[in-house]
Amino acid sequence: MQGINRTAVVVKPKQPFIDWLKSIPDDDFDYTLEQISADNLTFLIPQSDNSDEAMEYIRKRYGLILEWAFGGWAATEELWPAKRNWKMLNDWFDIEIYSEVFDLVDGRIEKEDV
Secondary structure, eight states, X not given: OEEXXXXXXXXEEOHHHHHHHHHSTTOOOOOOHHHHTTSOEEEEEEOOSOXXXXXXXXXXXXXXXXXXXXXXXXXXXXXXXXXXXXXHHHHHEEEEEEOOOEEOOSSOOOOXXX
């Protein structure tokens, strides 16, 4: 096992995100918060033991996080909410920060550009 020099940020949807999902045209699935929260977006950011410092890093990248959140459910950006900002990220998602990140796998981490 190895420690990783990163902090994990887990982004968990709240009810406004579910309400938006239900508003997408031609999508008849009845989403629930429990279903959607079963698998959350997780980002690795620079290592930090200071949650305020980590949150500031996230704040500067709120747009990218929202792109991932909305783009994973609606490829057409016209379907995304028009006013995307830091307040929306906090109103629509819980942000959890974890400074203890470990790799339990004996093998290389493979990365790909996305």
